[in-house]
Amino acid sequence: MLNFDDQINRINSSSLKWDNTKKRFGHDNLLPMWIADMDFKAPEPVLHAIQDRISHGIFGYTDVSTEAVDAILQWYETRHETTLQREWLTYSPSVVASLAIAVNAYSEPGDSCLIQTPVYPPFFDVVKNNDRELITNPLKLENDRYGIDFEDLEVKLAQKPKLMILCSPHNPVARVWSQEELLRILDLCLTYDVLLISDEIHADLVFSPNKHTMALQLDERYHDHIICCLSPSKTFNLAGLQASVVAIPNKRHRAAFNKYYSRFGLSQLNTLGMTAMATAYGQGADWLDELLTYLAENVRIVEQFIEEELPNVKLIKPEATYLLWLDFSSLELSDDELNQLLLSKGGIAMNAGTSFGSEGSGFMRLNIACPSAVVREGMERIKKAVTSLA
Numbered sequence: 001m002l003n004f005d006d007q008i009n010r011i012n013s014s015s016l017k018w019d020n021t022k023k024r025f026g027h028d029n030l031l032p033m034w035i036a037d038m039d040f041k042a043p044e045p046v047l048h049a050i051q052d053r054i055s056h057g058i059f060g061y062t063d064v065s066t067e068a069v070d071a072i073l074q075w076y077e078t079r080h081e082t083t084l085q086r087e088w089l090t091y092s093p094s095v096v097a098s099l100a101i102a103v104n105a106y107s108e109p110g111d112s113c114l115i116q117t118p119v120y121p122p123f124f125d126v127v128k129n130n131d132r133e134l135i136t137n138p139l140k141l142e143n144d145r146y147g148i149d150f151e152d153l154e155v156k157l158a159q160k161p162k163l164m165i166l167c168s169p170h171n172p173v174a175r176v177w178s179q180e181e182l183l184r185i186l187d188l189c190l191t192y193d194v195l196l197i198s199d200e201i202h203a204d205l206v207f208s209p210n211k212h213t214m215a216l217q218l219d220e221r222y223h224d225h226i227i228c229c230l231s232p233s234k235t236f237n238l239a240g241l242q243a244s245v246v247a248i249p250n251k252r253h254r255a256a257f258n259k260y261y262s263r264f265g266l267s268q269l270n271t272l273g274m275t276a277m278a279t280a281y282g283q284g285a286d287w288l289d290e291l292l293t294y295l296a297e298n299v300r301i302v303e304q305f306i307e308e309e310l311p312n313v314k315l316i317k318p319e320a321t322y323l324l325w326l327d328f329s330s331l332e333l334s335d336d337e338l339n340q341l342l343l344s345k346g347g348i349a350m351n352a353g354t355s356f357g358s359e360g361s362g363f364m365r366l367n368i369a370c371p372s373a374v375v376r377e378g379m380e381r382i383k384k385a386v387t388s389l390a
């Protein structure tokens, strides 16, 4: 059994999450449970492979090896029952970079792009920073579960955005879209000729009995409308190594993506990132299974804590991701007051709900990819903040 309980000091490791929190959040001694990386070491085989590669000592221009491609194809075949073709694959340092390239490759300034809010903040940025118009299809919260407002989606897609960026599974509402929901989205994309940019970075982090459906797992007739962004970075905690995959079945779309990519002089991947990606997909399955068990236990800890100690806070039950969406709206605070309360009275740094769009008002996002003792500490801090109101 792996030891996810180990508390590894990340301070002074150039960690975005742990270092400079005072500068970022304006308070000292914060427990950082915000940005989406994990406080766990990557799988042993990955660490060994990187160490071996470092021992080699030469870090010249790096190609994606045949073994790496084999490992990627095998991973999606066995874990997701999806057959990706070798020639569909192209690479990029990160999924956000892939999204930005897709916006540039498949639309022009002034065109519009659709996203479903609340959503991971860079979805807004890649559209707005590239001078495209944002169209939003807000998700519906019904009976404590988010769903898609398909009526509104059809109205918005009829406005002919050039593309729709789908978060699947969804960050921050932690939904795993069902096959039926995905088919409805794709049918609408076909009807209105909108490209679907499917960000599936959280595909592996799904809690049983939920099951992720890849967009490329569905009927071939959708393939020409799908750009699928994949990555080992969330699954195996490799975000700092900067290697990700894009699967694009349509040859013309693939060429457009690659053309835009090379426009900025981008070409190879980082040597260690490529090594880590190949090894993680090739040998990381057992580690991932254990991680999912551990994360599910962390979810249970939060659920139980809320039930017993925090009646004013509601947890949206996560179907996927290690990011929990907590509803503090019954405290009836402004978003700024809520944020400040948690920082100053609780000493905990989470992501403010409104950073995911106005629909996130009253919510906070909590990262539970850390030892269970830290999760408990985080919950105590939330309780301290909330009870200080009494």
Ligand SMILES: Cc1ncc(COP(=O)(O)O)c(C=O)c1O
Binding pocket: 036, 093, 094, 095, 096, 097, 120, 167, 171, 199, 201, 202, 231, 233, 239, 244
């Ligand atoms: C939906 C989604 N896409 C992309 C990313 C970031 O991916 P990358 O670090 O590869 O840019 C995240 C990170 O939280 C995410 O949640």
